Amino acid sequence: xxxxxxxxxxxxxxxxxxxxxxxxxxxxxxxxxxxxxxxxxxxxxxxxxxxxxxxxxxxxxxxxxxxxxxxxxxxxxxxxxxxxxxxxxxxxxxxxxxxxxxxxxxxxxxxxxxxxxxxxxxxxxxxxxxxxxxxxxxxxxxxxxxxxxxxxxxxxxxxxxxxxxxxxxxxxxxxxxxxxxxxxxxxxxxxxxxxxxxxxxxxxxxxxxxxxxxxxxxxxxxxxxxxxxxxxxxxxxxxxxxxxxxxxxxxxxxxxxxxxxxxxxxxxxxxxxxxxxxxxxxxxxxxxxxxxxxxxxxxxxxxxxxxxxxxxxxxxxxxxxxxxxxxxxxxxxxxxxxxxxxxxxxxxxxxxxxxxxxxxxxxxxxxxxxxxxxxxxxxxxxxxxxxxxxxxxxxxxxxxxxxxxxxxxxxxxxxxxxxxxxxxxxxxxxxxxxxxxxxxxxxxxxxxxxxxxxxxxxxxxxxxxxxxxxxxxxxxxxxxxxxxxx
Amino acid sequence: xxxxxxxxxxxxxxxxxxxxxxxxxxxxxxxxxxxxxxxxxxxxxxxxxxxxxxxxxxxxxxxxxxxxxxxxxxxxxxxxxxxxxxxxxxxxxxxxxxxxxxxxxxxxxxxxxxxxxxxxxxxxxxxxxxxxxxxxxxxxxxxxxxxxxxxxxxxxxxxxxxxxxxxxxxxxxxxxxxxxxxxxxxxxxxxxxxxxxxxxxxxxxxxxxxxxxxxxxxxxxxxxxxxxxxxxxxxxxxxxxxxxxxxxxxxxxxxxxxxxxxxxxxxxxxxxxxxxxxxxxxx
Numbered sequence: 054x055x056x057x058x059x060x061x062x063x064x065x066x067x068x069x070x071x072x073x074x075x076x077x078x079x080x081x082x083x084x085x086x087x088x089x090x091x092x093x094x095x096x097x098x099x100x101x102x103x104x105x106x107x108x109x110x111x112x113x114x115x116x117x118x119x120x121x122x123x124x125x126x127x128x129x130x131x132x133x134x135x136x137x138x139x140x141x142x143x144x145x146x147x148x149x150x151x152x153x154x155x156x157x158x159x160x161x162x163x164x165x166x167x168x169x170x171x172x173x174x175x176x177x178x179x180x181x182x183x184x185x186x187x188x189x190x191x192x193x194x195x196x197x198x199x200x201x202x203x204x205x206x207x208x209x210x211x212x213x214x215x216x217x218x219x220x221x222x223x224x225x226x227x228x229x230x231x232x233x234x235x236x237x238x239x240x241x242x243x244x245x246x247x248x249x250x251x252x253x254x255x256x257x258x259x260x261x262x263x264x265x266x267x268x269x270x271x272x273x274x275x276x277x278x279x280x281x282x283x284x285x286x287x288x289x290x291x292x293x294x295x296x297x298x299x300x301x302x303x304x305x306x307x308x309x310x311x312x313x314x315x316x317x318x319x320x321x322x323x324x325x326x327x328x329x330x331x332x333x334x335x336x337x338x339x340x341x342x343x344x345x346x347x348x349x350x351x352x353x354x355x356x357x358x359x360x361x362x363x364x365x366x367x368x369x370x371x372x373x374x375x376x377x378x379x380x381x382x383x384x385x386x387x388x389x390x391x392x393x394x395x396x397x398x399x400x401x402x403x404x405x406x407x408x409x410x411x412x413x414x415x416x417x418x419x420x421x422x423x424x425x426x427x428x429x430x431x432x433x434x435x436x437x438x439x440x441x442x443x444x445x446x447x448x449x450x451x452x453x454x455x456x457x458x459x460x461x462x463x464x465x466x467x468x469x470x471x472x473x474x475x476x477x478x479x480x481x482x483x484x485x486x487x488x489x490x491x492x493x494x495x496x497x498x499x500x501x502x503x504x505x506x507x508x509x510x511x512x513x514x515x516x517x518x519x520x521x522x523x524x525x526x527x528x529x530x531x532x533x534x535x536x537x538x539x
Numbered sequence: 540x541x542x543x544x545x546x547x548x549x550x551x552x553x554x555x556x557x558x559x560x561x562x563x564x565x566x567x568x569x570x571x572x573x574x575x576x577x578x579x580x581x582x583x584x585x586x587x588x589x590x591x592x593x594x595x596x597x598x599x600x601x602x603x604x605x606x607x608x609x610x611x612x613x614x615x616x617x618x619x620x621x622x623x624x625x626x627x628x629x630x631x632x633x634x635x636x637x638x639x640x641x642x643x644x645x646x647x648x649x650x651x652x653x654x655x656x657x658x659x660x661x662x663x664x665x666x667x668x669x670x671x672x673x674x675x676x677x678x679x680x681x682x683x684x685x686x687x688x689x690x691x692x693x694x695x696x697x698x699x700x701x702x703x704x705x706x707x708x709x710x711x712x713x714x715x716x717x718x719x720x721x722x723x724x725x726x727x728x729x730x731x732x733x734x735x736x737x738x739x740x741x742x743x744x745x746x747x748x749x750x751x752x753x754x755x756x757x758x759x760x761x762x763x764x765x766x767x768x769x770x771x772x773x774x775x776x777x778x779x780x781x782x783x784x785x786x787x788x789x790x791x792x793x794x795x796x797x798x799x800x801x802x803x804x805x806x807x808x809x810x811x812x813x814x815x816x817x818x819x820x821x822x
Contacts, residue, residue, distance in 0.1 A: 187676070206805075298791075301788075301791070302788045302789075302791070305784070305785075305787070305788035305791070306784075306785045306788045308784075309781045309782070309784035309785035309787075309788070310778075310781035310784075310785070317791070319791075474790065489818065493814075493816050498814070499812065499813065499814055499815065500814070500815050500816075500817075501814060501815070501816045501817070502817045503816060503817060503818040503819075504818060504819050505679065505817055505818070505819050508675075508677070508679060508817050510673070510675035510676060510677070510681070512673045512674050512675055512681075513673045513675050513681050513683075513815055513817070514671075514673070514683045514813055514815050515815065516813070518812050518814075519768070519790070519791060520790060520791045521791075522791065523791065523793055525813055528671065528673055528683065528815075529671060530671075530683065530813055538805065539799065
């Protein structure tokens with residue numbers, strides 16, 4: 054009896070693995086050009102890896118400049134012959150149909166996304182894919198109402214748009230790019246990131262099934278060279294890029310001497326401010342969600358935690374105990390909180406940055422939780438008591454790494470939050486409404502989450518200040534980058 | 540009684556609400572239109588003057604943006620009043636140095652007054668036209684509002700146009716930005732009356748800074764300056780625009796290309812950023 058009482062009861066979660074039977078991954082995945090899946094002209098393929106196991110999932114076609122040219126030609130032909138001649142109502146019909154088909158195949162898309170990207174199934178299932186469908190649904194309805202978007206102005210589509218997207222939210226980024234572009238009457242050449250092409254190629258199948266006219270969307274897979282071929286193609290009217298600030302800069306320079314329109318959604322080092330009068334337990338969850346959501350592979354991740362000095366010690370204690378309960382592991386397990394780092398390259402980069410932070414003297418913490426030994430897994434971690442000059446307070450890690458520092462006054466919090474070249478997002482927690490609004494107004498960032506973090510919605514404009522890029526995605530404002538307004 | 544020698548005005552730069560000479564001590568002559576007769580010497584602003592102007596603009600911007608929209612409205616309207624009061628001086632400069640007829644000069648001043656009044660009226664209205672409350676799924680209040688982009692560098696039209704220049708400056712400052720203006724060569728002498736308009740309209744010092752000088756010498760310093768948030772090029776030189784865009788990538792300056800309508804919402808909106816705020820709805 055005594056024995057029994059002293060025994061620590063351990064409530065481990067039983068594994069709850071999502072079945073992968075629903076997906077059918079082709080060993081060889083071709084390019085999607087002019088409505089058909091075609092071999093790359095070079096006949097070259099590269100491997101896409103499941104980051105949770107390190108095993109090859111499939112071979113992906115490597116598009117070169119010739120393939121990109123074919124894709125642009127198909128997009129141009131589709132633009133002049135079909136898409137620009139359709140009414141907004143008809144374009145909308147296609148987009149509504151696509152949205153519905155995404156909902157119908159949601160489970161399949163979610164499993165595929167998790168396999169290829171490494172993100173937890175609960176995230177791809179409950180966040181990414183529902184938002185993908187929502188984006189198509191939202192912009193479908195705009196297609197025949199564009200005259201109201203910019204009252205009193207003459208609006209026109211731009212033509213062929215080149216879109217380059219990252220690997221952190223593969224299908225969601227594709228939806229953010231494709232849906233408004235098509236609603237506004239443009240045609241598309243899109244390049245997914247080289248490590249996460251599969252869900253975009255499944256989306257291409259949905260386009261086929263939906264009867265979307267050939268060439269309206271073309272998907273060219275490949276790495277940087279493929280992207281460069283899109284950026285430099287003379288018959289593209291607009292470039293939309295989501296990715297790192299370094300690459301964004303290269304693109305801005307590359308199109309400087311052309312008439313190409315450009316929108317960039319780039320990196321961030323977003324501050325997360327916790328005032329002493331915040332709802333503490335909620336704020337702890339908010340911070341966890343802010344930085345460890347999607348393994349920290351989030352451009353707007355709340356990677357710089359700023360704590361009011363009076364609560365700092367207590368808050369860090371709570372953060373530590375919460376982190377001890379995070380489940381890092383098999384992304385297909387429905388209980389997993391943090392999945393796999395997307396690639397060996399990213400994994401190496403994150404490890405190196407953590408080592409540099411430790412070498413620099415940051416007060417490092419990682420929980421004592423178990424993580425898989427196979428695949429690319431990284432424990433969530435933080436560096437406490439860092440200064441603004443600490444390298445990890447300035448550099449975007451794009452991984453589950455948080456820095457923590459303190460402040461004494463709202464003014465100091467705002468000053469520290471704005472002490473960055475970026476300006477994508479920020480979080481602020483307080484139960485006092487006037488303080489929230491004052492802080493939100495003073496923060497130099499495009500998205501402010503007050504008493505919440507990492508919320509997204511197709512009707513909500515998203516995008517950054519300063520070196521986090523320009524242009525907005527989502528909402529009415531998300532139409533402007535895809536329209537010529539006279 | 541013999542005629543007194545006329546006291547003519549020394550035309551200097553306008554930086555941080557003051558009228559310094561260029562620190563470089565350099566100047567270039569402006570002649571009476573279509574003649575070789577001297578009208579005045581204008582400052583040839585240096586890189587250092589430019590940097591001083593950007594510092595002044597940066598220091599002034601936050602305070603200007605935090606003024607109420609109503610207050611910005613009144614100050615812009617005051618500029619119209621001051622311009623009207625200086626009509627004769629503007630006409631003198633325009634007829635003597637740019638070669639306008641008196642009728643054309645009067646019309647140019649009318650346009651400048653119009654531009655100030657137009658943007659005075661817009662400073663407290665555009666927000667409602669371009670902001671939104673967004674119907675997100677879930678218990679959140681979500682709204683998008685605009686903010687000034689920050690410090691704007693304005694390179695004026697290659698061909699001088701007073702009304703356009705005033706429209707450009709007004710469109711920039713109406714939303715709370717500050718501006719450093721590189722004036723076009725042929726109308727550069729209007730710096731004198733224009734700077735006095737800004738200096739006497741209760742505009743905080745440094746919100747508008749006016750420089751005269753050699754654009755070829757200055758543009759790369761504008762393009763690469765890390766404290767400039769937006770670069771407005773209203774000229775027609777495509778090659779120069781390309782170079783500016785390339786340099787702008789250094790700190791992702793927003794590049795504004797020539798506007799279609801000087802007096803329009805679009806023009807004003809070229810100089811704002813959008814901010815979206817989420818807040819939960821609940822207990």
